[in-house]
Amino acid sequence: MATETHCPYCSLQCGMRLTGRRAPEVSAWEEFPVNEGALCRKGWSAAGLYGGRERITSPLVRDRETGEWSAVTWDDALDRVVDGFRAAQAAKGPDGVAIFGGGGLTNEKAYALGKLARVALGTSQIDYNGRWCMSSAASAGIRAFGLDRGLPFPLADVEEADVLVLVGSNLAETMPPAARHLDRLRERGGRVVVVDPRRTPTADRADLHLQPVPGTDLALALGLLHLLVAGGAVDEAYLAERTTGWEQVRDSVAAWWPERVERVTGIDAHEVRALAAMLAGSPRVMVLTARGAEQHSTGSDTVLAWINVALALGMVGRRGAGYGCLTGQGNGQGGREHGQKADQLPGYRRIDDPAARAHVAGVWGVEPDSLPGPGRSAYELLDALGTPDGPSALLVLGSNIVVSAPNATHVTSRLESLDLLVVCDIVMSETAALADVVLPVTQWAEETGTMTNLEGRVVLRQKAITPPSGVRSDLDVIAGIAERLGSTASFPTDPEEVFAELGRASEGGPADYSAITYDRIRAEHGVFWGGERLFGESFAHPDGRARMLAVEHRGAAEQPCADYPVHLTTGRVLAQYQSGAQTRRTRSLPDDGPFVELHPLLAGRLGVATGQSVRVATRRGQMTAPARVVATIRPDTVFVPFHWVGANRLTNDALDPASRMPEFKVCAASVAHA
Numbered sequence: 001m002a003t004e005t006h007c008p009y010c011s012l013q014c015g016m017r018l019t020g021r022r023a024p025e026v027s028a029w030e031e032f033p034v035n036e037g038a039l040c041r042k043g044w045s046a047a048g049l050y051g052g053r054e055r056i057t058s059p060l061v062r063d064r065e066t067g068e069w070s071a072v073t074w075d076d077a078l079d080r081v082v083d084g085f086r087a088a089q090a091a092k093g094p095d096g097v098a099i100f101g102g103g104g105l106t107n108e109k110a111y112a113l114g115k116l117a118r119v120a121l122g123t124s125q126i127d128y129n130g131r132w133c134m135s136s137a138a139s140a141g142i143r144a145f146g147l148d149r150g151l152p153f154p155l156a157d158v159e160e161a162d163v164l165v166l167v168g169s170n171l172a173e174t175m176p177p178a179a180r181h182l183d184r185l186r187e188r189g190g191r192v193v194v195v196d197p198r199r200t201p202t203a204d205r206a207d208l209h210l211q212p213v214p215g216t217d218l219a220l221a222l223g224l225l226h227l228l229v230a231g232g233a234v235d236e237a238y239l240a241e242r243t244t245g246w247e248q249v250r251d252s253v254a255a256w257w258p259e260r261v262e263r264v265t266g267i268d269a270h271e272v273r274a275l276a277a278m279l280a281g282s283p284r285v286m287v288l289t290a291r292g293a294e295q296h297s298t299g300s301d302t303v304l305a306w307i308n309v310a311l312a313l314g315m316v317g318r319r320g321a322g323y324g325c326l327t328g329q330g331n332g333q334g335g336r337e338h339g340q341k342a343d344q345l346p347g348y349r350r351i352d353d354p355a356a357r358a359h360v361a362g363v364w365g366v367e368p369d370s371l372p373g374p375g376r377s378a379y380e381l382l383d384a385l386g387t388p389d390g391p392s393a394l395l396v397l398g399s400n401i402v403v404s405a406p407n408a409t410h411v412t413s414r415l416e417s418l419d420l421l422v423v424c425d426i427v428m429s430e431t432a433a434l435a436d437v438v439l440p441v442t443q444w445a446e447e448t449g450t451m452t453n454l455e456g457r458v459v460l461r462q463k464a465i466t467p468p469s470g471v472r473s474d475l476d477v478i479a480g481i482a483e484r485l486g487s488t489a490s491f492p493t494d495p496e497e498v499f500a501e502l503g504r505a506s507e508g509g510p511a512d513y514s515a516i517t518y519d520r521i522r523a524e525h526g527v528f529w530g531g532e533r534l535f536g537e538s539f540a541h542p543d544g545r546a547r548m549l550a551v552e553h554r555g556a557a558e559q560p561c562a563d564y565p566v567h568l569t570t571g572r573v574l575a576q577y578q579s580g581a582q583t584r585r586t587r588s589l590p591d592d593g594p595f596v597e598l599h600p601l602l603a604g605r606l607g608v609a610t611g612q613s614v615r616v617a618t619r620r621g622q623m624t625a626p627a628r629v630v631a632t633i634r635p636d637t638v639f640v641p642f643h644w645v646g647a648n649r650l651t652n653d654a655l656d657p658a659s660r661m662p663e664f665k666v667c668a669a670s671v672a673h674a
């Protein structure tokens with residue numbers, strides 16, 4: 001009998017069927033509305049995760065003297081973990097222990113992890129890799145709309161737009177089943193605009209492709225708004241009725257003439273005018289941002305600038321129009337709603353809100369005053385590890401930090417400075433290889449749990465196969481640690497029981513899951529929290545109005561100079577996912593390794609041809625990889641995919657002041673024949 005479940009990878013959470021108890025086979029689940037049976041190459045290959053010889057099936061401890069690993073019992077491993085945590089807290093207080101979670105963990109795990117930190121350990125030091133995914137869009141959404149839900153409408157609404165502007169998204173390559181909506185939009189006569197420094201497979205489908213200098217998307221939005229104001233295209237009635245702050249925003253774009261936009265972004269002024277004219281004449285304009293716009297030290301202001309464009313046109317809340325963010329990780333949305341984020345409690349509540357603390361403490365059976373306050377953001381937490389004021393023990397779940405952290409050489413040295421590093425994983429990832437204790441856990445089809453996809457649709461991944469003996473679920477690990485720490489709070493290990501508790505803890509919060517059950521999810525093909533479409537009548541601020549906030553172009557933290565004369569940008573390729581810990585081990589997916597994409601003009605100056613080795617260096621490190629000479633990238637920019645060790649040794653750890661998002665997407669680099 002087939003089990004209906006969802007892909008282990010990206011935020012689309014495509015539905016699929018699995019058959020077979022040991023070596024599952026993937027087949028289409030046509031009735032699931034998000035992907036209608038379509039899957040990308042990663043989804044079709046997902047079952048290849050099983051049967052790999054690299055699977056860890058016993059807890060392992062590493063001898064620091066010899067570097068050798070030994071298999072130990074679960075009791076021994078968990079005792080060692082808890083002894084280490086106690087020692088760290090005895091030396092440094094409750095914040096001596098930190099937790100680093102992941103945007104691919106189920107809602108139940110994210111919730112239990114937050115509870116483990118705040119109740120059993122009493123530490124404020126918890127954050128997760130979703131901070132590096134869409135925190136800039138989340139921060140901007142909360143400020144502008146009073147609420148952050150990546151897409152406040154079903155993805156299929158894209159088809160109803162007359163103009164779709166994709167800013168920094170390559171969805172045709174990163175989530176191919178979603179590209180059908182672009183095709184249907186164009187079949188209807190709608191137009192697609194892509195803003196991206198590279199001509200990607202998504203840009204190939206566009207009616208207009210603008211190729212800005214990396215890090216200048218904000219200036220383009222200011223210039224568009226300038227032209228919309230000058231052309232009388234803004235919706236004054238909507239602005240008066242549904243927003244505040246318009247006058248300041250209008251005044252802030254007065255000097256953004258197209259020629260100034262051209263100087264900053266490198267986009268021809270006539271193309272800026274062409275896009276503004278397209279927007280001005282269209283009844284339904286939709287703007288979607290993704291990591292290309294958001295992973296910047298100006299990421300949240302960039303998103304606010306594009307939200308201002310959508311609001312000024314009166315589009316937000318209108319069907320087939322508005323603003324949304326395309327989340328990346330599988331549970332990028334749910335992962336930030338249930339308490340594994342440094343500043344949040346379950347239900348997307350602020351941890352410094354007394355009413356939220358009282359409610360959640362009541363569900364957990366503890367005193368509100370016993371809960372710690374906000375902790376450090378993801379990069380700041382890693383940067384503090386092993387320092388006199390920072391944690392000396394770290395528990396990692398669902399993250400491969402050594403590959404995915406910015407300025408990764410520095411972060412790796414911080415991990416190496418710890419007294420105790422504990423990693424839960426399925427294989428010996430690059431991060432697990434540094435650990436003192438590795439705990440082997442179940443994954444994807446071996447367990448049940450909910451995910452919240454990029455639309456805010458809560459879906460159910462159902463257990464389809466029997467896990468290998470020797471592994472335990474993350475929920476078991478969390479409960480085992482809590483019990484050994486002597487916590488009096490309960491830590492259930494049945495996912496449905498955890499989900500019910502999560503629902504109670506989230507009740508009344510911005511992301512309220514209290515009316516969602518496993519049975520409803522099964523019956524309804526997923527359940528949207530907050531409703532299918534948001535903002536039709538009002539926004540989530542107390543007065544119901546959206547906030548328009550004036551923002552300024554500042555540019556990237558690093559600009560090209562004599563030593564580092566080009567821009568470096570990073571991103572994904574079709575066959576790999578995130579740090580590659582799973583997809584690089586899936587035999588049916590090609591693993592060609594990293595490469596350096598550069599323009600023929602730059603390659604000619606360097607005397608480099610495709611396939612030859614080039615060295616890319618930044619102020620933080622260097623890497624060597626084969627060149628790919630392509631005319632689809634700006635001549636002043638090079639691109640490296642981030643699925644392998646290397647790219648993030650180069651990236652910049654400059655943080656966005658509001659979201660604490662590192663500037664993954666652009667830094668200054670040098671390139672040379674290796």
Ligand code: SF4
Nearest residue numbers: 007009010014040043
């Ligand atoms: Fe999986 Fe995303 Fe591919 Fe769908 S688009 S099959 S969710 S990786």
